[in-house]
Amino acid sequence: MGMTVKFFATLRAALGVGSVELEHDTPMTVREVLERAEQETGKPIMQELFEDDGSMRIGAMVLVDGKNISHLNGLDTTVQSETLSVFPPAGGG
Amino acid sequence: MAYMGKMLRVNLTDGSIKTEDTPLDLAKKYVGGRGLAGRILMNEIDPKVDALSPENKLIFASGPLSNTNAPTGGRYMVITKGPLTGGIASSNSGGQWGAFLKKAGYDMIILEGKSPKPVYLSVMEDKVEIRDAAHLWGKRVPETTDTLIAESGEKNAKVACIGPAGEKLVYFASIMNEKHRAAGRTGVGAVMGSKNLKAIVTFGKQKSPIPDEDKFKALVKDKITTIRGNGITGEGLPKFGTKVLDNIINENGLYPSYNFQDVQYDNTYNMSGEALVEKGYLTKNSGCYMCPIACARNVELPNGRKGEGPEYETGWCFGPLLGFDDLNVICDANFLANDLGLDTISAGVTISCAMEMYEKGFIKKEEFEHGPELKFGNTEALMYWLKKMAYRENDLADRMAYGSLRFATERGCPEFSMTAKGQELPAYDPRGVQGMGMSYAVGNRGGDHVRSYLIAPEILGAPEKLDPQATEGKMQWLFIFQNLTSVIDSSGLCLFTSFALSADDYADMLNAATGFDYSTEEWLRCGERIWNQERYFNYQAGIGPETDTLPKRFFDEPAKRGPNKGQVHRLPEMLPEYYQIRGWTAEGIIPDEKLKELEIV
Numbered sequence: 001m002g003m004t005v006k007f008f009a010t011l012r013a014a015l016g017v018g019s020v021e022l023e024h025d026t027p028m029t030v031r032e033v034l035e036r037a038e039q040e041t042g043k044p045i046m047q048e049l050f051e052d053d054g055s056m057r058i059g060a061m062v063l064v065d066g067k068n069i070s071h072l073n074g075l076d077t078t079v080q081s082e083t084l085s086v087f088p089p090a091g092g093g
Numbered sequence: 094m095a096y097m098g099k100m101l102r103v104n105l106t107d108g109s110i111k112t113e114d115t116p117l118d119l120a121k122k123y124v125g126g127r128g129l130a131g132r133i134l135m136n137e138i139d140p141k142v143d144a145l146s147p148e149n150k151l152i153f154a155s156g157p158l159s160n161t162n163a164p165t166g167g168r169y170m171v172i173t174k175g176p177l178t179g180g181i182a183s184s185n186s187g188g189q190w191g192a193f194l195k196k197a198g199y200d201m202i203i204l205e206g207k208s209p210k211p212v213y214l215s216v217m218e219d220k221v222e223i224r225d226a227a228h229l230w231g232k233r234v235p236e237t238t239d240t241l242i243a244e245s246g247e248k249n250a251k252v253a254c255i256g257p258a259g260e261k262l263v264y265f266a267s268i269m270n271e272k273h274r275a276a277g278r279t280g281v282g283a284v285m286g287s288k289n290l291k292a293i294v295t296f297g298k299q300k301s302p303i304p305d306e307d308k309f310k311a312l313v314k315d316k317i318t319t320i321r322g323n324g325i326t327g328e329g330l331p332k333f334g335t336k337v338l339d340n341i342i343n344e345n346g347l348y349p350s351y352n353f354q355d356v357q358y359d360n361t362y363n364m365s366g367e368a369l370v371e372k373g374y375l376t377k378n379s380g381c382y383m384c385p386i387a388c389a390r391n392v393e394l395p396n397g398r399k400g401e402g403p404e405y406e407t408g409w410c411f412g413p414l415l416g417f418d419d420l421n422v423i424c425d426a427n428f429l430a431n432d433l434g435l436d437t438i439s440a441g442v443t444i445s446c447a448m449e450m451y452e453k454g455f456i457k458k459e460e461f462e463h464g465p466e467l468k469f470g471n472t473e474a475l476m477y478w479l480k481k482m483a484y485r486e487n488d489l490a491d492r493m494a495y496g497s498l499r500f501a502t503e504r505g506c507p508e509f510s511m512t513a514k515g516q517e518l519p520a521y522d523p524r525g526v527q528g529m530g531m532s533y534a535v536g537n538r539g540g541d542h543v544r545s546y547l548i549a550p551e552i553l554g555a556p557e558k559l560d561p562q563a564t565e566g567k568m569q570w571l572f573i574f575q576n577l578t579s580v581i582d583s584s585g586l587c588l589f590t591s592f593a594l595s596a597d598d599y600a601d602m603l604n605a606a607t608g609f610d611y612s613t614e615e616w617l618r619c620g621e622r623i624w625n626q627e628r629y630f631n632y633q634a635g636i637g638p639e640t641d642t643l644p645k646r647f648f649d650e651p652a653k654r655g656p657n658k659g660q661v662h663r664l665p666e667m668l669p670e671y672y673q674i675r676g677w678t679a680e681g682i683i684p685d686e687k688l689k690e691l692e693i694v
Contacts, residue, residue: 006344008337008340008341008344008367009329009332009333009337009340009366009367010328010329010332010333012367013332013367013370056554056558057324058323058324058325058553058554058555058556058592059323059324059325059329059553059554059555059592060324060554061341061552061553061554063344063345063656065656066344066345066346066655066656066657067656068345068554068558070554070558071558071560085340085344087340087341087344088324088328088329089323089324089325089328089329090324090325090328090329090330090333090337090338090341090553091325091329091330091337091338091341091548091549091553091555091592092325092329092330092334092335092336092337092338092388092404092405092589093335093338093405093542093543093546093548093588093589
């Protein structure tokens, strides 16, 4: 199975890539996907998104096919071939 | 006490200029700016007057925190009866002008009547006078601004002016200050044009009186630290500006395209805030008066043209809403709209309405005369029709200059006008965000994103994450956001500070600056009073609860794709609860007891 992880805003600039493609045999959790993406890019991602206590930083978000993991099962949300969109803290109006 | 204590009353009909005391008894109830000037407007005009008649008044107002060191303390508001909605208009702008109004010694300027010829108002610390503006009439915003700074003899003077669109009474004309900052919405520029007033120049060096300077400074330092430490105000906004939202809103499935016929746009990345940086168009960011965020974009295009912007809203309505993603065209059109003095949101959404009308046979090809067809995806059409609308140069553009609702209604298809209370909607599709949709429906100036920005909790997770499709509990959030935003606006600060600051933070700064010593609840009570006062004005103007709704598209046409596929807006589930929380009748009327309780009557 294949999965696309897209990065935006300051995270995209920090990683130097817009997205990574991940191949996997069994379903993964969002946590595992982000850890794999850290290995692929060689740069930290989780610390840009989460506070030390594990809560999402204000303005940061991880979307699974557009749905925020805050309204799914958080980092334990299971994914197979969806697209993940990862945003560091951002906002405006 | 933060107020200068004086305000100007200028009668443009007879040319008289008077200085009056700022009504501090009212300021204690209505804070300043939007709130205080709204109350004064209600006291002084019949809400039923024609917005473009001499009987309407036009008020430029600062807040108590304008011209202080408080973060973003430089804003001003333009309060009047607006032509676009027919209700109370209060357009808010940044830059420096608001601070310089107070540096000249005044909290606000009340403009009455109509000048028999084009004039401008010069408000210098030592002299206020009405001057001839015959040489400026017809000029665009940049030339007007440069000319007036030169005439003032003070290179740091600040200019707020209208462009050709305001002179031509376009119903969505803006007032521009320092060339690029806009009091954009509800057609305040047309009211200024109707009074033959081209500009107001301000300059001075006075400080706002603060009771305990040291205490205030310490508080301000603390709040700035909080703003800089916040991910949104300290990282995302400075780096990418408001256009960082393009991808966020598109990926979340509520980014309207093709006149809200779709809820996503395939090529959003190409015109996003990230693309603006990666393509090298962004030269630097800059900030308004005393702003630690600095989200303004300074842009230079490959064709050499320079300007500020685009903001998120403008980039959207001059691009994906019209079916294209050419960042050059988007930026150029933004520069043009600023030069002409057009509100970008209403201009873009009116053009998108016309595109759908043409697609569906409500506009004939021959009406374009020799101009480009108003077809989705046609980049040529944007620049051409912006200019035509601003100058009202042909019959079609002349009708579009009244805004999309009047234009579509007179052709028998109001359903294509994406408006609430007659004002064009901003860039969040109500089908993807239930609370924000309600904010448009019940807003005192209709289609608007800055009266209660529920995108913060519903999408961005600030101060906490709410499910955008949930309806339960949302109306309590709307109530609090409307009240708090009324206070923030009226204080003279930028709404963006609220991503980082709490209601208690604003109460701290307002208490230290004004010496009022209110609890946070008492400040929010001022916000509730301001909100009800505005609704009461609208009701007196003939805009009743029957206007608390949205275009039927959002109820009848489910979202086509993305995470919100199949969703519609569920206003009927929420409206009764909103009225109840507000303490209004089940029909949405403010009862007399509520008006008395809030000391509005």
